Amino acid sequence: MSIVARNTSAIMSRPYLGDFEHLVLLAVMRLVDAGYGLAIRDEIVQRTARDVSTGAVYTTLDRLERKGFVRSTVEQGTVARDNRIRRRYEITPAGRGTVSAAQRDIRAMSRGLTFQEDH
Amino acid sequence: MAIDIETALVRAIAPSDLADAIVGDLHERRAALVQTHGEAQARVVCRSDTLRSLLPLLACSASRALADNWAFALAYAAVTCALCFATIPLWDHLGMGGIGYHILRLAIIGLVLGSIPRASTMSCLFLLLLIGVADWAIGAHETYFLLMQDGTTMTSVLIVLRLFRMIRTLLFGSLADN
Numbered sequence: 092m093s094i095v096a097r098n099t100s101a102i103m104s105r106p107y108l109g110d111f112e113h114l115v116l117l118a119v120m121r122l123v124d125a126g127y128g129l130a131i132r133d134e135i136v137q138r139t140a141r142d143v144s145t146g147a148v149y150t151t152l153d154r155l156e157r158k159g160f161v162r163s164t165v166e167q168g169t170v171a172r173d174n175r176i177r178r179r180y181e182i183t184p185a186g187r188g189t190v191s192a193a194q195r196d197i198r199a200m201s202r203g204l205t206f207q208e209d210h
Numbered sequence: 211m212a213i214d215i216e217t218a219l220v221r222a223i224a225p226s227d228l229a230d231a232i233v234g235d236l237h238e239r240r241a242a243l244v245q246t247h248g249e250a251q252a253r254v255v256c257r258s259d260t261l262r263s264l265l266p267l268l269a270c271s272a273s274r275a276l277a278d279n280w281a282f283a284l285a286y287a288a289v290t291c292a293l294c295f296a297t298i299p300l301w302d303h304l305g306m307g308g309i310g311y312h313i314l315r316l317a318i319i320g321l322v323l324g325s326i327p328r329a330s331t332m333s334c335l336f337l338l339l340l341i342g343v344a345d346w347a348i349g350a351h352e353t354y355f356l357l358m359q360d361g362t363t364m365t366s367v368l369i370v371l372r373l374f375r376m377i378r379t380l381l382f383g384s385l386a387d388n
Contacts, residue, residue, distance in 0.1 A: 127235075128231055128232070128235050129235040129238055129239060132235075144259050144262035144263040144266065145232055145235050145236065145239075145259055145260075145263050146220075146224070146232065146259075146260075146262065146263020146264065146265075146266045146267045147262070147263065147266045149224075149228050149231065149232055149263075149267075149270075150228075150266040150267060150269065150270035151266075153225070153228060153270055153274075154270075157277075165231075168234050169238075171237070171238045171241050171242075172234035172235070172237050172238045173233075173234065173237045175230050175231065175233055175234030175237065176230050176231055176234060177231055177234055177235070178228075178231045
């Protein structure tokens with residue numbers, strides 16, 4: 092098999108991770124055992140200053156769960172939530188592997204480049 | 211009694227297994243914001259969050275329906291299409307083959323397909339596709355016009371049904387929540 096064919100095959104088999112999906116997976120990883128929807132949203136807003144909606148976070152988590160990158164468990168709600176259930180998300184080994192590959196790609200593409208840092 | 215529009219909108223549009231968690235998050239966030247920013251500001255922030263959430267939630271519901279129910283919707287549409295074509299001689303025999311009766315029949319079909327949970331739009335799309343193929347196969351005249359007419363009728367019924375469900379959720383869903 093040629094190098095081009097091998098690389099094409101690797102690209103085709105690698106799961107695609109969108110920009111926002113990447114951020115959500117990183118937030119889930121950071122929160123470890125406290126990966127609740129609201130906490131994930133707050134983590135992204137605080138660290139990236141992006142104003143993301145609750146719906147966007149949940150639909151992305153739903154997509155990631157369907158891809159097998161996260162799994163969720165339903166927990167009983169609290170009084171502050173009007174006793175509504177809450178979902179806790181945690182990353183799966185497949186999700187961890189995909190994030191690692193995406194981070195590797197970004198490092199490889201960033202090497203040697205200079206960036207403007209915010210102060 | 212104040213109607214909680216945000217809750218009703220999320221419940222009407224979000225997939226059912228996500229809706230409760232999202233509404234819970236909105237409550238929790240609003241309670242926290244009331245402590246720091248006051249009631250009015252908290253309401254504005256949560257309403258804005260809800261409105262910006264609607265589009266992704268709508269897309270999520272649609273993509274789930276497409277992924278989960280396409281085979282079921284196709285089968286349902288195929289049976290309906292077969293029945294439509296098989297009963298053409300019967301309607302003609304009963305003197306109900308005119309355009310008015312045709313539109314009435316399609317509206318009823320739209321109503322029946324529209325009541326299928328999470329597969330109504332897809333069933334209608336498949337049905338239109340199958341009707342188009344069948345019309346082409348039997349060499350019907352004005353196929354595009356017929357498809358446009360059938361599509362408009364069924365789409366209108368689906369829109370009316372969706373509006374009815376949204377109004378019902380807004381009224382009764384909110385009353386149940388409060």
